[in-house]
Amino acid sequence: MTARMASWLPLSPGERAVAIEVLVHGPLSRTELARRLGLSAGSLTRLTKPLIESGLLVETPENGAPAAGRQGRPSQPLDVVADSRFFVGFKVTEDMVYGVVTTLRSDIVARLDRPLTTHDPGRVADLLAAMTGELAAGFPPLGGVGIGVGGLVRERSVVAESPFLHWRDVPLAALVEERTGLPAVVENDVAALVEAETWFGAGRGLDRFVVLTIGAGLGYGLVLGGRRVPCAEEDRGFGRHWIIDPYGPLTPTGERGSAVSLLTIPSIRYQVQAATGRETTYEEILAGAAAGEPMAARVVGEAARALGILVAQIANFVMPQKILLAGEGVGLMDVAGDTVRTTLRAHRHPMAAPVDLEVRVSDFHDWARGAAVLAIQVLVLGAVEA
Amino acid sequence: MTARMASWLPLSPGERAVAIEVLVHGPLSRTELARRLGLSAGSLTRLTKPLIESGLLVETPENGAPAAGRQGRPSQPLDVVADSRFFVGFKVTEDMVYGVVTTLRSDIVARLDRPLTTHDPGRVADLLAAMTGELAAGFPPLGGVGIGVGGLVRERSVVAESPFLHWRDVPLAALVEERTGLPAVVENDVAALVEAETWFGAGRGLDRFVVLTIGAGLGYGLVLGGRRVPCAEEDRGFGRHWIIDPYGPLTPTGERGSAVSLLTIPSIRYQVQAATGRETTYEEILAGAAAGEPMAARVVGEAARALGILVAQIANFVMPQKILLAGEGVGLMDVAGDTVRTTLRAHRHPMAAPVDLEVRVSDFHDWARGAAVLAIQVLVLGAVEA
DNA sequence: CCTCGTTGATTTCGTGACGAAAAAAATTGG
DNA sequence: CCAATTTTTTTCGTCACGAAATCAACGAGG
Numbered sequence A, B: 001m002t003a004r005m006a007s008w009l010p011l012s013p014g015e016r017a018v019a020i021e022v023l024v025h026g027p028l029s030r031t032e033l034a035r036r037l038g039l040s041a042g043s044l045t046r047l048t049k050p051l052i053e054s055g056l057l058v059e060t061p062e063n064g065a066p067a068a069g070r071q072g073r074p075s076q077p078l079d080v081v082a083d084s085r086f087f088v089g090f091k092v093t094e095d096m097v098y099g100v101v102t103t104l105r106s107d108i109v110a111r112l113d114r115p116l117t118t119h120d121p122g123r124v125a126d127l128l129a130a131m132t133g134e135l136a137a138g139f140p141p142l143g144g145v146g147i148g149v150g151g152l153v154r155e156r157s158v159v160a161e162s163p164f165l166h167w168r169d170v171p172l173a174a175l176v177e178e179r180t181g182l183p184a185v186v187e188n189d190v191a192a193l194v195e196a197e198t199w200f201g202a203g204r205g206l207d208r209f210v211v212l213t214i215g216a217g218l219g220y221g222l223v224l225g226g227r228r229v230p231c232a233e234e235d236r237g238f239g240r241h242w243i244i245d246p247y248g249p250l251t252p253t254g255e256r257g258s259a260v261s262l263l264t265i266p267s268i269r270y271q272v273q274a275a276t277g278r279e280t281t282y283e284e285i286l287a288g289a290a291a292g293e294p295m296a297a298r299v300v301g302e303a304a305r306a307l308g309i310l311v312a313q314i315a316n317f318v319m320p321q322k323i324l325l326a327g328e329g330v331g332l333m334d335v336a337g338d339t340v341r342t343t344l345r346a347h348r349h350p351m352a353a354p355v356d357l358e359v360r361v362s363d364f365h366d367w368a369r370g371a372a373v374l375a376i377q378v379l380v381l382g383a384v385e386a
Numbered sequence C: 001c002c003t004c005g006t007t008g009a010t011t012t013c014g015t016g017a018c019g020a021a022a023a024a025a026a027t028t029g030g
Numbered sequence D: 001c002c003a004a005t006t007t008t009t010t011t012c013g014t015c016a017c018g019a020a021a022t023c024a025a026c027g028a029g030g
Helices: A013-024 A030-037 A041-053 A121-136 A172-180 A189-200 A259-263 A265-276 A282-291 A294-318 A331-346 A364-381 B013-024 B030-037 B041-053 B121-136 B172-180 B189-200 B259-263 B265-276 B282-291 B294-318 B331-346 B364-381
Strands: A057-059 A078-080 A086-092 A096-102 A108-115 A142-149 A152-154 A158-162 A167-170 A184-188 A208-214 A218-224 A322-327 A357-361 B057-059 B078-080 B086-092 B096-102 B108-115 B142-149 B152-154 B158-162 B167-170 B184-188 B208-214 B218-224 B322-327 B357-361
Touching: A013 A030, A013 A041, A013 A078, A013 A189, A013 A364, A030 A041, A041 A057, A086 A121, A086 A364, A096 A121, A096 A364, A108 A121, A108 A364, A121 A142, A121 A172, A142 A172, A142 A189, A142 A364, A152 A184, A158 A172, A172 A184, A184 A189, A184 A364, A189 A208, A189 A218, A189 A322, A189 A364, A208 A294, A218 A259, A218 B294, A259 A265, A259 A294, A265 A282, A265 A294, A282 A294, A282 A331, A294 A322, A294 A331, A294 B218, A294 B294, A331 A357, B013 B030, B013 B041, B013 B078, B013 B189, B013 B364, B030 B041, B041 B057, B086 B121, B086 B364, B096 B121, B096 B364, B108 B121, B108 B364, B121 B142, B121 B172, B142 B172, B142 B189, B142 B364, B152 B184, B158 B172, B172 B184, B184 B189, B184 B364, B189 B208, B189 B218, B189 B322, B189 B364, B208 B294, B218 B259, B259 B265, B259 B294, B265 B282, B265 B294, B282 B294, B282 B331, B294 B322, B294 B331, B331 B357
Parallel strands: A086 A142, A142 A184, A208 A322, A322 A357, B086 B142, B142 B184, B208 B322, B322 B357
Antiparallel strands: A057 A078, A086 A096, A096 A108, A152 A158, A158 A167, A208 A218, B057 B078, B086 B096, B096 B108, B152 B158, B158 B167, B208 B218
C-alpha cells in the first residue's frame, strides 16, 4: 500500500483561506491569490509552501495560455491535485440510495444507485458501506464519505429525526465509519446541496445567497456571509405554511393555497388528477400546458405565478445577490418562465435591483454530490458547523 | 478654551472592538471583556491603556455592587465617559426639523424642534447650524452632527435624491460642516434608525435582525452579521409592491392590497374616511376598533392580519433572531396584537422557532437619535460604510 | 547575442498583536 | 498577620504579516 496522506491536515486560517480560494476558483497564481486575499506576495510564498509539500496543491506544469504576449516572468499557477483524494457522496431517499464519487473539485467521476429495501439503520449502513466499497474500487485514495438524508441532522453525524425513514437519533456517521474505516459526515440533504452550491456552484463568493428547491417538497436554504443559516424546520417541511393565495387549491399536503400545494410535483399532479380523473406525470402536465390544454395550463400557470410571488418575497426581504432554483421540478421554468418573471417584477419595487435568478436542473446525483462536498469541507479543510 | 480632544482617534481593530463592547454593553471589567472578545487578560491591559489615556474610557470609581461577598481582587469595571463628548442628531421632515443632543451612550439629554419653512438647501443648512448652536449651548465638547433624511443618501454625505424635499445631489454634510465647523454625517432616516437599534437598541449583539417601521410609510431594515444591508429602494418606497391580499383595499398609494395600502397611517385613515365620510385620526380609529365600531374594527383587523402575514414572511425567509416593530403606527399592536400574533403563527411552520417580536413606540426624536448614533459610529469609532 | 526592462517568486528582516506564565495587587477569611 | 483567591500588570516568546531587496524567467530591442 502506498503511503497514505493524513486525512485531516491542521491548516492555519491563512492556509485554509488559500486552500479554499484555489479549490473553489480554479488555478491561481500566487500574485493573484495575494490580490484576492489582501495579502502580500511574501505571505503567499510562506502559506503555499506547506500546502504544496502536503500534496494538496501543485504548481500546474501545463501553462494552458502561456502569458500570451505578456512579458515578465510567467506566473506559476497553483491548483489542487484534484485526484489526490476522492470522496463518496450519498443521497438516501425512502426507496433508493444514490451514490457518486467526486474529485476534490467536486466533479463527479462515478455513479452507483441501489434500491433501499429496508429502513433498519444497521442494514442501511451495511448498504452504504457496500456501495462505498464498489464505488471506491477504481479510486484508491478515498478521503471520506458524505451522506445526505431528508430530516433533522445534528452535529453532522446523528440523524435526530427522519420522518420517511422512521428514524430517531440514529448515529449514522458512526455506523458507516465502523463498516468502512473512513471518516463520514451526515447532513440534511437540502443543507448539503446548499453548501455545495455555495462553495462550488451558483453561490461562489456571494455574501447573500438563497437556494430554493422544487420537487417532491420544497427546500429553502439561506446563505449569509458565506455561511448557511441553520434552522429548525429544515426537515422537509418548508412551505407548508407559506400561504401564497388564501383562495388557492386544497391538496393533501400543505395548507390551502400554500407554496407546497401550488408548487410541489405531487400537488400539481393531484390537482390535475382531481380535475380530469386521469393519472398523469409531471412532465406530461408541463407538456400539456405548453400545448395549450386548458386544465394543465391553468394549474401550471397558477404554479408559475406562485413561484413568481415566492421569489419576489424572498428578494424583497432577504435581498440576496442571487437566487438559485433547483430540484426536479424546475422544468416549470422552461414552460412558464415568462409568467414567473412577469409576476416577479409585479411584486418588486420598480427601483429595486433586478433579481438574479438562476435555474439549475438537478437530479438525485446532484444531491449526492452535495453530500460529497460536505465531506470535502469537513474532512479536508476542517470547516466547522455554525 | 479647554484642550480639545481629537475628534477622530485612529483605533486598531482590537481597540475598536473593546471600545464598541464597552460602549454598547455598559461597564465591563477587563476580565469580562477578555472573555467576551476571546482575548487574553494581557491583551486587555494593552488595548485598554490607550483608550483610557485618550479619555474615551475610565475605570469607574463607584463600584456599585462591590463584589458583594466575593473574595479576590475586586474587578475594575471600565466605562465610557458618556459626557466626554456630546452629539447632535437631526431628523428632517417635509415641514419640521427635530433635533436632539445625546451622550456617547446615545442617551438623549436635550431636544429642540423647529418648523421647516423652506426647502432651499442653503437655508436648511442654515437652520440646522442655528439649531446646532442652540442645542450645543449647554454641552461644550461637541463631537459631531448626524442628520437623517428620507431619501437616497450617498457616501454618508450627499442627498442624492429626496422626493419630499425636491433635492438632487445636495452635499448636505459639507454645507453643515461649513456653517458649524463640526464634522457632519448624513444618512437615510430609516437606515439611521436601524443602525441605532443595532448598536444600542433591540438588535444589540444579534447576527440577524430586522426592523420594520410603520407610520406615514413603511420602513424595512435588514441587519446581517451586525451590518445593515444597503439597498436601492430605501427611499421611503418600501412595501408598495408587497402584495399581501390581491383582493385587499385600493388606496391612493401602493398597489391594491399592498402592505402600504393595508398598514400605513394615511391608508388606514383613507379607508375609514371612504367608508364613513368622516375625517378621523389614526388614534381615533384605533380607539374605535377597540370599542367595537364595525368599520374601524374591520379596517384595523385587516391591518393586523396583514402585519401578521408580513412578519411571518420575514421570519420565514430571513430567519432573524429578532424583529423590531417601530414607528408612529405601532399602536396597532396595542389594539390588535393578538390578531397579529395569531395570524403570524398560522403562517409559520409549527416546528419553527417562535418569532421574537419586539414593539417600540417611537416618535420623531428617536429618529433624530438614530442620526446621532450614526455620528458616533463614524466620528468616534471610525466605523465605515459597507 | 546580449542587455535592459518587466513581472513573478523568494528571502530577509522588522514590527506588531497575541498568549502563557509569572508577578503584583487587592480583597476575604481564618 | 497569613493564606487563599481573583483581578490586573508585566515579561517574554511566538507567529503572522508587510516592506524591500533579491533572484528568476521571460520579451523587446539594439
